[in-house]
Amino acid sequence: MSTPTxxxxxxxxxxxxxxxxxxxxxxxxxxxxxxxxxxxxxxPTAKAVRxxxxxxxxxxxxxxxxQRDTLARLDRLAPDQGPGGTPRLGAGAADVPAAxxxxxxxxxxxxxxxxxxxxxxxxxxxxxxPAV
Numbered sequence: 001m002s003t004p005t006x007x008x009x010x011x012x013x014x015x016x017x018x019x020x021x022x023x024x025x026x027x028x029x030x031x032x033x034x035x036x037x038x039x040x041x042x043x044p045t046a047k048a049v050r051x052x053x054x055x056x057x058x059x060x061x062x063x064x065x066x067q068r069d070t071l072a073r074l075d076r077l078a079p080d081q082g083p084g085g086t087p088r089l090g091a092g093a094a095d096v097p098a099a100x101x102x103x104x105x106x107x108x109x110x111x112x113x114x115x116x117x118x119x120x121x122x123x124x125x126x127x128x129x130p131a132v
Contacts, residue, residue, distance in 0.1 A: 011083055012084060015082075015083040015084060017083075021067045021068065028057050031053045032053075032057065038050060
């Protein structure tokens with residue numbers, strides 16, 4: 001498999017790229033269409049491919065949920081200014097708050113503004129995974 005050289009996602013460097021949430025939805029639609037084209041094929045390989053496609057569709061739905069969560073968090077920081085605007089996170093972001101430091105009295109770090117510990121958010125699924 002070759003490494004892609006053309007950016008796909010929208011960014012400052014690629015303002016005409018896909019928004020991640022739109023790309024995930026498009027992939028889901030295309031996998032549904034592929035499944036529809038082989039729906040009447042009774043062969044075991046076709047059944048296995050349909051099952052694989054359904055599993056990928058489920059995972060894409062989970063990814064869409066995570067992206068919606070990301071967008072909601074970003075919207076709480078500032079309005080979206082589009083690919084050419086000021087970033088809401090990272091280099092170039094306006095008013096980047098200082099990192100949370102332990103409080104002198106307890107030694108514990110203060111809770112994040114959104115109430116989600118980054119390590120917990122990364123480890124936990126954003127949505128329940130469907131049974132396969």
